[in-house]
Amino acid sequence: MNKIMSGNEAFARGAFEAGVGFVSSYPGTPSTEITEFISKYGDIVSEWASNEKVAAEAALGASLAGRRAMTCMKHVGLNLASEPLMTGSYTGVNAGLVFIVADDPNMHSSQNEQDSRNYARFAKVPMLEPSDSQEAKDFTKLAFEISEKFSVPVIVRSETRVSHSMSVVSLGEQAEIFKKDFEKDTDKWVMVPANARRRHRAVEERLKCLQAYSGLLAKVEKGEGGYGVVCSGVAYQYVKEALPDACIFKPAMVWPLPMKEIAEFARTVGKLYVVEELDPIFETEIKAAGIDVEPLPRDLCGELSQDAVRALFNKELPETEEVCSELPVRPPNLCPGCSHRGIFYAMSRLKLFSFGDIGCYTLGLLPPLNAVNTTVCMGAGVSMAHGADRATNGDAAGKSVAVIGDSTFLHTGLAGLINSVYNKGVSTVVILDNRITGMTGHQPNPASGFTIKKEPAYAVKFPELCAAVGVKRIRVVDPFDVEECMRVLKEETEAKEVSVIITNRPCIFADRSVIKPSLAVNASKCTGCKICTRLGCPAITWDNSARKASIDPAMCTGCDLCMKVCRFSAIEKGEGRHG
Amino acid sequence: MVKNIIMAGVGGQGIILASNIACGAFLQAGFDVKKSEIHGMAQRGGSVVSHIRFGDKVYSPVIPSGGAHIIVSFENMEFLRYSGFINAGTVLILNTRKIMPPAVAMGNAEYPSDTIDEWKKKFACVYEIDADKAAEEAGNIKAAGMPLLGELCKVLNMDKNIWEDVISASVPPKTTDVNIRAFRSGF
Structure with missing residues (x-):
């Protein structure tokens, strides 16, 4: 049976057909829907974790316990989850363990455009890269097999144009939930130096075996043009459309690259080109292997397209109308009724500097509110406010606040708050508690009171949590009471100890009764x-x-x-x- | 031969549902289909665009510049953002409903009515519909994507039964009748 599916639905379908038993993730565009689709398959245990590191470690534990496990995240999520990945590479796995990591070339909804292929090289683990929804499904299934065959976590790299594109998928059968025995093997799983030294050797050996295996998965497509192109992922689709006469070498496993086969391909085609998005990883590796690569004036920033590939190869571009410019823009905006709007208005009237964070409330930076002054990474606002406070002996804290949402605070903000109290800071943290993870599409979090499967769950209580780490000044405010917000913000930024201000209105999508x-x-x-x-x-x-x-x-x-x-x-x- | 359709509008207008329905209809009609869209922050009033491509074999999920056969604009000005995809044969299906961009709503910019009129002349053909009104008359203003899909089905000269089957399978059962009525109003 054929069905049209997004890449994200196809990743979930692939895991389902592979008999995955456990999936834990933290939401992040463009990866979020994978885990949401998984949650609709009844037999699979699925969770929203408090952050990507927790999710990846939970998946590693599930693998040790003998169940195929998966964790899905956006590219920057892997920065946090890189810790279990780096050493999980050494321990290896018991049942198959797959990381799906979705990059975002052109930063449609991200703070940077890091290239996750670097992580496969860094962690010495294999990475597969699908180019459409069919491959998203097939490569996910394959990833579980490779993971078990080589005892290694496998990364499947997606990106916005794979995750959020739809194409036709041929559906397979659901496998039974895969079950192996719980593994107790101290030499393998306890990474003290004596064991880790042995494991590092095993990792290097494994990489050689993987490279040979990578050659079996690569595809060569013949063309009449007398030149060859190495490409994978969505770039392959652009090349197929822009250069119908090219010979193509398409690796399925993009790390380690099948260098023997690429050398062979280069010999048969004469001129060899590499077309890839973001970092020149293929190009660097292929050149380092002593294979000549023809230069292309490629931009290292942003995404490719068939037009961009045509331009690289000096092919004629279609004639187009002059682009209509200077239109009034429609940036994403805080929704009508958004619970953040009132306190942002109060902050803007007080001209407070605000150390922002990642979430819907980042949109508070837009005029006319102009209420967010920094956005770096999850949790950064709380710790940056502390650094600014301590470095200026409290001066910065008198005119600034850290602003962070409920989900982001539980993700990585809490550690910063503990640090601020312990190190005698006087900064003010505003927790915008709207009971939901808004920006990624209203997923529940540990403060929401229910799980991904909508089962009731304990809801973290922020006042008690902050009190327990030593915060004495805790204020709960109605974010729409602008006068009260201004008064409380003024008092707490002036106070000579750490304060937390918690807002108490839900997102209009979390509670439609508002x-x-x-x-x-x-x-x-x-x-x-x-x-x-x-x-x-x-x-x-x-x-x-x-x-x-x-x-x-x-x-x-x-x-x-x-x-x-x-x-x-x-x-x-x-x-x-x-x- | 690959046909390229752009659906453009504002977050919250139901473009993702409408484009899913179109893809489902093309698949049912026996074509290879691909669609690409940016919907990270779609619910928040931002510009939304969906690229739909169908034919014997589709590679890239995005439409090349100058490559649109049809642009379906869910809002009166939104097609202007994709002017780089227009060629001499492009058809415009236009919802005449206006949603003010923030700068216009704040009184700091004008709604580009003159530019819209000027650009409409560059299309091979323009079909204008007040889709919100048509949907309201069919029973629910939220079904405003359906009259536009009806018009699209007609312009493509496709079997409307296929589209109606896909619509029935894609919308909540309680709303099927309203959606089908709204679809037919555009056909």
């Missing part, structure tokens, strides 16, 4: 002061000719925030209901 009838502007009362437009709410529109604000009833969630900031009582309960 959505109320839409509001409307009473034109006879609106003075045109524009204060409501400073909230940056997508439902509020300014009519330049009438010099009045208006509210789109289809978008308004009736959150009342604009009513609270309007000084002329011009915003009233409307008649329309939301959507």
